[in-house]
Amino acid sequence: MEIKIHQIYYDKKTKEDIDPAFIPLNNENMMGKEWYEFLPILKYFKENKPHKDIWYGFLSPKFKAKTGLDGKEIKQIIKENDQRASVLLASPEWDQ
Numbered sequence: 001m002e003i004k005i006h007q008i009y010y011d012k013k014t015k016e017d018i019d020p021a022f023i024p025l026n027n028e029n030m031m032g033k034e035w036y037e038f039l040p041i042l043k044y045f046k047e048n049k050p051h052k053d054i055w056y057g058f059l060s061p062k063f064k065a066k067t068g069l070d071g072k073e074i075k076q077i078i079k080e081n082d083q084r085a086s087v088l089l090a091s092p093e094w095d096q
Contacts, residue, residue: 001054003055003075004023004055004056005058006025006059007063008026008059009027010028019063021070040058
């Protein structure tokens with residue numbers, strides 16, 4: 001099992017704030033602003049074929065502030081649930 005969690009950044013400040021447990025994912029140009037964070041995720045999967053044995057994650061630069069969870073905690077949750085789940089959701093706003 002491999003874990004690849006990306007944290008999206010928009011500028012120098014959000015890039016500096018990326019949790020060291022996450023992989024930076026560039027969205028500085030913010031092409032298609034109405035797509036928000038979806039566009040860099042789409043670009044990632046166009047350039048990288050997904051593999052069955054890898055957990056992928058794509059997080060907002062405000063992830064910790066919104067959820068209270070850091071990279072180490074998220075990775076631990078994934079490891080604990082690897083054999084029981086195919087998808088894990090971490091959202092402070094389930095209605096969205």
